[in-house]
Amino acid sequence: MSEPEEELQEEQRESTKKKKKKKKKKMRKEKRSGRKKEEEEEEEEKREEEEQVEEEEEQSECVVLRGIFKLGKKSHDVLLTRTRLTWTPIMPETPTGEASTLEPGVLLLQDVLAVKVKRRRAAGQESGGAVLGVALFCCRRRGRRLEEDTLHLHNASAEHTHTWYNTLKELLTGFRSRPKYLKVFINPSSHKKEAVHIYREHVAPLFKMADIRTDITVTERKGHALSVMKECKLDEYDGVVCVGGDGSVAELCHALVLRAQLDADSPEKPVQPVLPLGIIPAGSTDVVSCSVHGVRDPVTAALHIVLGHQQQVDMCSFSSLGQLVRFGFSAMFGFGGRSLARAEKKRWMPSSRRREYALVKTLARLRPEDCQLSFLPVKKSNSVMFGHRDQDQDSDSGEPYEAESWTTNEGLYLSISIMSIPCLTTHAPQGLAPNTSVANGTASLIAVGNTSRSEFIKHLKRYSSSSGQFNFSFVEAHAVSAVKVRPRSLIGCSEEEEDEEEDESNNEGDSKITPIIQSEGAAFPWNIDGELVEITNEVLIRVHPRLITLYGEEVDEAEMPMSCSCI
Numbered sequence: 001m002s003e004p005e006e007e008l009q010e011e012q013r014e015s016t017k018k019k020k021k022k023k024k025k026k027m028r029k030e031k032r033s034g035r036k037k038e039e040e041e042e043e044e045e046k047r048e049e050e051e052q053v054e055e056e057e058e059q060s061e062c063v064v065l066r067g068i069f070k071l072g073k074k075s076h077d078v079l080l081t082r083t084r085l086t087w088t089p090i091m092p093e094t095p096t097g098e099a100s101t102l103e104p105g106v107l108l109l110q111d112v113l114a115v116k117v118k119r120r121r122a123a124g125q126e127s128g129g130a131v132l133g134v135a136l137f138c139c140r141r142r143g144r145r146l147e148e149d150t151l152h153l154h155n156a157s158a159e160h161t162h163t164w165y166n167t168l169k170e171l172l173t174g175f176r177s178r179p180k181y182l183k184v185f186i187n188p189s190s191h192k193k194e195a196v197h198i199y200r201e202h203v204a205p206l207f208k209m210a211d212i213r214t215d216i217t218v219t220e221r222k223g224h225a226l227s228v229m230k231e232c233k234l235d236e237y238d239g240v241v242c243v244g245g246d247g248s249v250a251e252l253c254h255a256l257v258l259r260a261q262l263d264a265d266s267p268e269k270p271v272q273p274v275l276p277l278g279i280i281p282a283g284s285t286d287v288v289s290c291s292v293h294g295v296r297d298p299v300t301a302a303l304h305i306v307l308g309h310q311q312q313v314d315m316c317s318f319s320s321l322g323q324l325v326r327f328g329f330s331a332m333f334g335f336g337g338r339s340l341a342r343a344e345k346k347r348w349m350p351s352s353r354r355r356e357y358a359l360v361k362t363l364a365r366l367r368p369e370d371c372q373l374s375f376l377p378v379k380k381s382n383s384v385m386f387g388h389r390d391q392d393q394d395s396d397s398g399e400p401y402e403a404e405s406w407t408t409n410e411g412l413y414l415s416i417s418i419m420s421i422p423c424l425t426t427h428a429p430q431g432l433a434p435n436t437s438v439a440n441g442t443a444s445l446i447a448v449g450n451t452s453r454s455e456f457i458k459h460l461k462r463y464s465s466s467s468g469q470f471n472f473s474f475v476e477a478h479a480v481s482a483v484k485v486r487p488r489s490l491i492g493c494s495e496e497e498e499d500e501e502e503d504e505s506n507n508e509g510d511s512k513i514t515p516i517i518q519s520e521g522a523a524f525p526w527n528i529d530g531e532l533v534e535i536t537n538e539v540l541i542r543v544h545p546r547l548i549t550l551y552g553e554e555v556d557e558a559e560m561p562m563s564c565s566c567i
């Protein structure tokens with residue numbers, strides 16, 4: 001090639017390079033201006049939204065009514081807006097110029113459950129009577145506990161009182177999530193057989209005060225609530241209430257999802273039930289109630305229902321050989337399953353003694369299960385690992401999202417637990433699964449490998465104190481979206497032990513074992529939400545994010561830690 005030709009080629013190369021550079025620059029500029037435009041539009045939208053919120057706040061803070069009432073013995077200037085009631089003491093100026101010692105007060109309407117007209121009535125008088133003012137029934141917080149309280153506003157003018165009563169009533173009907181008609185199931189056999197009494201004493205009066213109508217079924221047997229739920233006309237109700245222990249709660253949650261599937265004609269895919277479920281604790285551990293209320297207290301539970309506090313909660317499906325066993329929140333295989341199986345054989349014992357006996361005996365005969373454990377871990381980088389999921393991350397399919405591929409281990413395990421909620425109890429205030437929350441779209445898998453009895457007891461004891469229960473080389477904890485447990489054989493079970501267990505079951509045939517999946521081989525006891533389920537084959541557990549709505553609020557720690565005396 002001659003020199004001029006080379007120069008020409010060099011020039012051409014330079015010019016195409018320049019052209020490419022220019023094009024890139026133009027594209028970057030266009031991109032920048034596009035992004036700028038988008039950003040400007042976003043900002044504009046944000047400004048509009050903020051203005052709307054401000055406008056709404058201004059509107060809600062506009063004074064709806066203003067009047068004078070006596071609170072206690074002193075007159076107060078009372079203001080009512082759409083969201084709150086505030087009162088300031090009216091003090092005539094004293095010659096010495098002393099300031100009032102009375103404090104102003106505020107009550108948010110979201111905490112008011114009912115308003116009534118107060119009247120002076122003689123003993124036995126059922127209607128009429130001179131008007132005294134209005135009474136506002138509200139709830140006060142004491143830690144996790146909700147307690148009933150009353151604010152009395154006295155004014156003898158009937159007209160004044162009725163104006164306030166009607167306005168307050170109208171404002172309260174604006175809270176759309178509050179139920180008006182509830183389907184209530186009471187399990188009279190739960191724990192100490194106190195469910196009916198608990199409902200009558202602590203819950204029914206609050207429902208009556210808030211003008212909530214109820215349709216009550218006192219269950220007669222296991223599965224009764226499920227069969228009623230399959231048949232009844234649900235669209236009449238605003239919610240379902242369960243008064244009982246974890247077994248009853250699990251039966252109703254399972255029933256609600258099954259019914260939603262039936263109504264949507266979706267036999268394969270779990271469907272979110274339309275109605276929320278309220279849980280009045282009347283069992284012995286009440287982990288679901290504790291996880292959504294923070295306390296085992298029927299009044300707190302009832303007030304959450306009356307005030308319409310709702311939250312969506314993750315659930316699991318448990319299936320074997322492609323057949324659904326049930327929907328629920330937690331499952332335990334190994335120690336938890338065997339301990340429950342022992343407890344169920346001693347149904348005649350009082351429940352706390354039965355549980356302690358079973359725990360001690362299962363510890364004394366501690367043996368590992370030989371099994372294959374597979375799980376779909378959720379990516380650690382995912383924000384949902386130990387926290388909350390964004391609303392828009394929901395997957396309608398209920399399929400695991402951002403899951404890694406299956407991890408499979410084989411070996412000896414003392415205990416395998418899968419929990420989609422933290423399972424707070426008074427024995428484990430931070431929960432049996434403190435590394436998950438009620439709606440993060442994942443379950444906690446806690447697998448305890450084979451170790452000595454003393455090390456296993458050390459691990460169990462850490463649940464009641466603080467943390468550190470996972471700081472053992474034989475304990476694995478994972479955030480998962482699915483788990484498979486395939487027992488390989490029954491090992492380490494001496495003949496003597498099997499004989500003794502056989503004797504127990506022959507003598508005390510009153511056990512509540514549910515053999516769901518029957519087969520020729522040995523069945524393994526599973527503890528699914530406190531219910532004993534015997535399954536022979538592999539069990540597949542899948543997490544379904546935010547499948548059910550429960551009345552309550554998210555809590556991170558249960559109140560009233562109690563120590564377990566038996567270990």
Ligand SMILES: Nc1ncnc2c1ncn2[C@@H]1O[C@H](COP(=O)(O)OP(=O)(O)OP(=O)(O)O)[C@@H](O)[C@H]1O
Nearest residue numbers: 190191219220221222244245246247248283284285
């Ligand atoms: N009338 C009844 N008699 C016997 N069992 C019933 C009756 N009604 C419901 N059941 C069943 O009893 C089982 C256990 O109920 P629940 O969990 O409420 O009580 P519990 O086992 O005493 O409490 P916990 O699970 O907290 O120990 C549930 O599966 C429920 O279906």
